[in-house]
Amino acid sequence: MSYAQTIGSVRYTFPTLADLLAKASPARSGDNLAGIAAESAQQRIAAQLALADLPLATFLTETVVPYETDEVTRLIVDTHDPAAFSHVSSLTVGELRDYLLSDEATSERLTALAPGFTPEMAAAVSKLMRLQDLVLVARKISVVTRFRTTVGLPGRLSTRLQPNHPTDDPAGIAASILDGLMLGSGDAVIGINPVSDSPATVTKLLHLIDTARRRFSIPTQSCVLAHITTQMQAMDQGAPLDLLFQSIGGTEATNTSFGVSLSLLDEAHQQARSLKRGGIAPPGTDPNATEAGGENVMYFETGQGSSLSANAHHGVDQQTLEARAYAVARHFSPMLVNTVVGFIGPEYLYDGKQILRAALEDHFCGKLLGLPMGCDVCYTNHAEADNDDMDGILTMLGTAGVNYIMGVPGADDIMLHYQSTSFHDALYLRTVLDLRPAPEFEAWLETGAAKRLSLPKLLVI
């Protein structure tokens, strides 16, 4: 089916739904690189006008990636909730935007709608929204998850403490953990990107975090962001794994390039659940009692451009594909999901302006689809971006109610070679927006326990 819009004497046609979505996307270098972006500013608005008049129900009959050959499309179609959708089934994409911004769209109603939205609907409506729209609607939606801390409550901002080290050195990692804990970081997760993708390294680093957590009664969870199969081997060998990590994308072929499939994710998810770690005990419970097991055990990372990078984009724009990755994520009720928005480089998001828009789109689409969205607010040195751009993104995401951001010592990740947000950046955001850490972690900070931490105590096994 083709789509068309006339402006003055010019008639624009868009042969497919994917083409309409691509042409309607606000400008970014990745869509240009793929050769699918609008060819003029007016063509882009023509596509947005056509998209605004498109009935939402179209997305239930037209797919952007074929159902027969893509398991992500099958997941989206087969798990769609028609009952939830029925409340908006008569709307066009433009009318959905108006509804989302209206006072009628309360927090409760938006939460109930989430299973009725497909990722393509979320992406489509976001393309008609300005930054303030993306902030305003996302702010209305709370997605709360729990492991040992409760993340995503209104008025709260959590952080992933990211203590990476170029040789996985335990003392070096512990030094960064200590620095972060003393600055109030680490209530979403203490998550290490290892250099070495081996079960032995994963196990060693998980023990490091777990020992520190138990010794100092720190309410948090651990994660070592190796490949999921490596984490599965570590679990087989008895590693104390809290959250199970994987990078995911919005097409089957992207996930194949990451070495995963839905069935593999499912198997790994079951294995992590079976460890019965985490779960928040009622107040007054013996802290050493056996844990009941958390409901939310998965941690996913995503980012616009990954499908094009893997040559797996099917001619679909990178923002729509990013939203499709969220369909994969929500199938597993994750504890944490974050877009690593500026990591991929300027050929996908060229400058601070493009990274800002992508960060707010990703956060909005994730929240609309019911995900506990965080964001790695970040950039590389070959992108046209700097600290000022990150401050803008950080402040707008905080206003939009982002669940968590990263806490990296001095914003400089010495292992992955990019700049993220620092412990101090999180303190800034908590201060200006009057946001507090996760309640369990806040209570721990108030005991003054962070004062009693020291490197030797963290490292003695």
Added chain:
Amino acid sequence: MAEAPKELQSAASPVTDLRDYTTARVSLTRTGSSLATRDSLTFALAHAQARDAVHATLSLPSLLDALRSRNLEAITIKSAAPDRATYLRRPNLGRTVSAALRASLSTQAKPPANNTLTIILADGLSALALDRHAIPLLDALLPLLTPHWSLTPIVIAEQARVAIADPIGQALHASLTLLLIGERPGLSSPDSLGAYLTWAPSPGRTDAERNCISNIRTHGLGYSAAAQRIAALANEAQRLQLTGTALKDLEAALPPPL
């Protein structure tokens, strides 16, 4: 403005100097919850150096002088990316050379053999890395290579990505290309050089078919250690007639960087 979060009042200054344990930016000085001026400017300087490295251009005259004084023949070329802004947006252009350039390179090709090596010096994302490290690395490397290899002229490529080695190597009938390229600058490593080996280069080779030795710089992998690893890989590539994943195991078995 809201009051500062409570943990700030309870956070103690670290007694141990955490900087003894990691090069991460730990134990920064605070004013309120923000970075103090000195630490803020230290970060800004590191970023400025990385940015300058990304936008630097090669010092071609001194590079050519240095090669000439070593009796090494060199050809300079440009990729299909006309400028830095295009280069950053269109990585594919940085992997491509024009048909005219390929034809001109072909006139310098040797008859096909099993030991023809083309060394390519590419600016990549840090011309600074090439300016600083290419010649000292070649000085350490060439004595290890000359017993086994017959060199084509060295090719200096501007606005180049890793895969530019493929059309260049093919045009010169190289059995193996060794590409030395400026890596993406890190905040504290604006001048890191990478070395990529590709057997039987031709357009369409994937990264899985190459071997890479990374982080060649003053505070990273030293010239002598890098040269030994490159030479060992090159010789093994010749023996097995391939590069890439199948050579990885050998890479792991090599002595760790000094």
